[in-house]
Amino acid sequence: MKALRQLGFFKLPFRQDEPTPEAEDDRVLALFRNRAELKKAHGELQEEIYRLKDRIKQQEGATSRVQEMLNALEVRLGMPESAYPAVVFYQLRRLWQSGREIIEQFVADLVRQQEERERTIQTRDDLAADTENPSRTVEASLILHLGLVEVIGALHQGNVDVLRRYDCFQMRADGG
Numbered sequence: 001m002k003a004l005r006q007l008g009f010f011k012l013p014f015r016q017d018e019p020t021p022e023a024e025d026d027r028v029l030a031l032f033r034n035r036a037e038l039k040k041a042h043g044e045l046q047e048e049i050y051r052l053k054d055r056i057k058q059q060e061g062a063t064s065r066v067q068e069m070l071n072a073l074e075v076r077l078g079m080p081e082s083a084y085p086a087v088v089f090y091q092l093r094r095l096w097q098s099g100r101e102i103i104e105q106f107v108a109d110l111v112r113q114q115e116e117r118e119r120t121i122q123t124r125d126d127l128a129a130d131t132e133n134p135s136r137t138v139e140a141s142l143i144l145h146l147g148l149v150e151v152i153g154a155l156h157q158g159n160v161d162v163l164r165r166y167d168c169f170q171m172r173a174d175g176g
Helices: 002-007 021-078 081-130 135-146 146-175
Strands: none
Touching: 021 081
16 A cells, blocks of 8 residues: 555546536637737748848848959959049049048038127127126127137246246346
8 A cells, every 4th residue: 555655556546527618619719819820920030031032142242243243343343445534533433432531521601600700790799788887898709719818928927937037047147
């Protein structure tokens, strides 16, 4: 008996409960739903595979056309009578691109300068319009050109320092 219990025979049900017809119908219905969903997913995957294969064929065609163009260019560059004009063509094309980039940069600089001029004119007009308080106008003008004032002040101070050193050097030379 102990050996039978170890093998698990006592745990086996001897009587099988038969499922109810409603439970069986629900199970069959669920299986049909799963089957329909799987068919739908399978169809979508098949369509995606077809699209991807078509895309691969298109890419292979584009790659082969580019390869043919490259081979034709290599042949053309291999012949001396057509190689020099081709090289000149590509050099002129690069020169044209460089010139266009320079012109675009020049246009951007001109636009920036025009905006700067317009802003300066507007600021001057605003300062000139303030006739009630002239000291405020001078103050605003100095603030507007503060960087320039600082540079001029530094240059002036540097000149003073140079003159002092020169005077000291001259006194030592004279007194020496």
